[in-house]
Amino acid sequence: MILISVVAIGATVVVAALAWQQYQARQSAPSGVETTSPAEWASGDRIVFRNTASGAGYGHVASVQLSDPSGPRAVTDTACDRVDATEEGFSCLRSERGIAPSYTATLYTNDSQVVAEWPLPGIPSRTRISDDGALIATTAFVTGHSYAAVGFSTATEIHDRNGKGPGNLEDFTLIVDGSPIAPVDRNFWGVTFIDDTTFYATAQTGGKTYMVKGDLDARTLTAVADDVECPSLSPDGTRVAFKRVTSGSGPTVHWTPAILDLASGDVKLLPESRNVDDQIEWLDDGTILYGMPHEGVAGDTDVWQLAADGSGKPEVFIAHAWSPSVVRSAG
Template sequence: MPEPGGRFRSSSGRRALAFLAVVVLLVGGTVAYLLVQRSETAAATAAAAEREAGTPRLPYEDILGVPHLVVRNTEAGPSFGKVALIPLDDPDGPRAIVDISCERISATASGAVCLQQVPGMLTSYRTVFLDSRLREIGGQDLAGIPSRARLSRDGRYAASTAFVAGHAYTDAQFSTETVITDLESGTPLGELETWTTFQGGAEVTAVDRNYWGVTFLGDGPRFYATLGTGGQFLLVEGDVTARTMEVIGVSGACPSVSPDGTSVVYKRVAASGEAGFVTLDLESSRVVPLDEVRVVDDQASWADEDTVLYTVARQEAPTAGSDVWSAPVAGGPPRLLVPDAASPSVVRPER
């Protein structure tokens, strides 16, 4: 039908106007949604900052001289992901925040190794070496997503493991790169896949072999680690000086050797694929299961000769919320030690 003035509006014109109206509504709705999301995010950030501002903090210099825990802080707020120091005699009390972010950290009285995510157009990762006062003294590129970190007792050797494919050890396609670095000379000693591994006198040459979970015996150069190959997780004993490893005939993963070098806690993998912590006495070969029935994706660390620590992710927030738990290696119920924390190390300053 003609419009007033004898002009006609085509059907294509009406469709164009309708389409334009829909676009305007969609754009307006999207902008409104983004504004609401930004407002909610800003409000949540402000609330977290306010909560953190009201949380008691300690000067970290006051904690360095006493036995303490070094952890990754997982409290919600601006300090999430930063290194925290907590007096060992008050693990649930105030903590000191150090202005360095780590996805994983391992510390001794001699220093620390920190695995970092580096923001940017393309996310990258690096290994950072710290001195006894947690000041950066060096670093190197990390091949992928941070997984495990360990430092020898004297601070000479550092080990870092990254996922270069797959993000979990339960992923059939996972691949890792583990590098040991001699911090005395500042020299990376190559990834463990380039070292020589023996089993029963024969060299292990399987192309699918992966290594992770290094733990040093005291000051080194000896260490234990995990070899994954052919669907098996095997413990190996290594020698940094010779750059060799030997399969020790134990099926397990993520070992952690005791301070006196007599025992190793590791995850024994069942046929079902589930893994639980056990303690292996290296002299008697006696194995004692820990009373921890939850799924724990962590490498334990030793608090003392009788107790180990590990991170447990909360079920309601598995990507962020986590706590540090402790368990006696001889058996006994685990207990919550440090809320809102991960990647624990116990440091006892040398007198």
């Protein structure tokens, strides 16, 4: 048994070393896209995202001008797995490489100064910042690495700018059909803020998925819609973009982007035939953005755009990008 353990540990070290060598090789090559001065990355109306172009800056926070999404990108020195941004700063979820990996959430100013940092209990999945930057939501996989995995478990937390509570959503009271419940199999993910006291998120229990409305003061999560995952509130506050299971189950589940009208409760499935496993971002009140794997290239992704009213077809918005965040300058 001791020999087997030594061999297993040795194999793990070799795999980790090879992965690190590949990462270093990818980082040392010239960037595969046109770049501009990093000093320009936080200026003007922009899209902030994780750069997935091969070469220098792979995995780093970057931006392009909102008026020219296919133009040169400004790439920072900060590496993140997931990112969300406001005009003043950004939230960064990061995996720290090593034989025993660790995971962190960090709130940065635009000049890369750390405002607050706290550990994540598992693999980074989602992050959102409230419009005024007062609250930061994070979701991590405690077990599993996909929402299609059987037996996955998540931890979703909300922190203030100092890295303090309100804390883990599992400590909130879950209300379904008017009654408080406390199932042991509950999972929460995909927060989208309404304001600094309320938000929407996903709750799953007993094989059912709900959109819940969270109240930070009352510490409650109330189910308000069925079969809504990874909600994203529109800029005008009237609709929620989300992903809905349209076929399959478990590891073969297929998600389709959809729009929920909050006033009527009507749901419109959008014309996207591919499997979309992302928390959607709104470009504006008429267009949504989401990430998809770049065909044929492992580790690469693209950000796509799609009309929220169901007209038109999906189009690439930013190639070699992931985790988009729309930032508009005040005034």
